[in-house]
Amino acid sequence: MLISCVVYNGDREQADIPLEEIPAYLHAPDNFVWVALQDASEDELRAMQKQFGLHELAVEDVFNEVQRPKVEEYDEHLFVYLQVPAYHGEEVHIGRISIFVGPNFVLSVRQNCEQALLGVRARAEREPHLLKYGSVYVMYALSDAVVDRFFPVVDILDDELEKLEIAMFHNQETRKNMERFYDVKYKVNVLRHALLPLADGFSKLYGGRVPALVDGAENYFRDVHDHIMLLNSQLDAMRDTIATAIQVNLSLITIDHGEVNKKLAAWGAILVVTTIFTGIWGMNFTYMPELHWRFGYPMALLIMAGCAIYLYRRFKKADWL
Incomplete structure (x- = not known):
């Protein structure tokens, strides 16, 4: 399903356009097109593949529900596959977003992702000076928005873990405490699996040899990488706390x-x-x-x-x- 199709020119948003008009803007100087899809069908994605010249393997990854998050460089474009967390009730829900980035286009595809990323477009309008980086700025803004969504989920789990630690010494429900600790451990592992591969992926986008498309915007991707490393360190600390708490709980039993x-x-x-x-x-x-x-x-x-x-x-x- 099409969410939006926007053409940008230089440092400003030019207009919303129908998909049929994309070829007219693709090769214009300083233009790039951003197409956003949600729960796209295979036919819709194949049409975009033909339009933008997307690599076959990257297109297949969009529909792979067990694909690890990654950043890959192809001849004509970059491909970023991210998992998007959300906390509903007492469950961690994981959606997916795939981002294809070429010199004159961005294609973002959200799959099973309930939360919209409309704030990214609003951010681009608020920071037109960053649009000088072209399509790669949208890639950065999308990646930054997705990574930042991990912080509130991690904070919720951290609060839940703290309450469990207190309850462990103030009630006699040791078996139930054990079940709760393992439940939090499972959620932490879900988040770690979504974040760990990204540390290596985004390290390719700054320092040393970087893709030509990213040239000049490395510092922004370094910032995303720093956030990923911070989240990973928080999750590692929580895992250690859970392991210690489980041992203490076993001792109490x-x-x-x-x-x-x-x-x-x-x-x-x-x-x-x-x-x-x-x-x-x-x-x-x-x-x-x-x-x-x-x-x-x-x-x-x-x-x-x-x-x-x-x-x-x-x-x-x-x-x-």
Whole structure:
């Protein structure tokens, strides 16, 4: 589905145009065309491939749902594949955006991505002096907007993790705590898988040999790379915290089991004493004088109760009960 088709001239937006008029603007000096699609069909993308001369492998990657994020250089254009995070309820939702960039065109394709990127076009209108870089500026602005969307999601997960750490020592739901920690760990890993490959990808766009299309705009891509590295370091720190918290939670579970075993052992000791006495007096010997004593039965009960009370108090004092 077509979202917009805009032609830019120099440092300003010139007009919205229909797709049929793209060829008329592609080869005009200082012009570039930005076509934005959402959930594009294969026919729509094949038409754009023919229009802009897109590489076959890059086009196939647009529809590959398990494709790793990447930045690739082809003969006629650059291809950037990004994953876009969003937090809905208690779930991390991942959309996809593919960006094709040539000297005189930008094609952005959003797939399964609920949040629009209209702010990028507004930014281009606010910063016309940056449009001097041409189509590569739109590529930078789109990449920057996508990477910046990771920050609020990471902050939400960080707050969730902090609450779990506090709750871990203030409730007895150790099993549920473990499930929650693993849930946060899964979400963190989803974000890491979306970000880690981009560190290498965007490092190709500044320093050393860079694609000719990016020449002069390297500092902007260095800024995007810095944001990616910052996010990766935050996610790595969260992973370490989760790993430590899981170990602590396992230790708490072990301690809880130890407390239960202590209580069982204490009650077992109390019952063993009474069992010893009943076992002795339950033996069928002929000569057991206390069996014929008038106060033998209440005395036996008193001895067993006394021993049980004594052991109970000792175990209670030792914090076993």
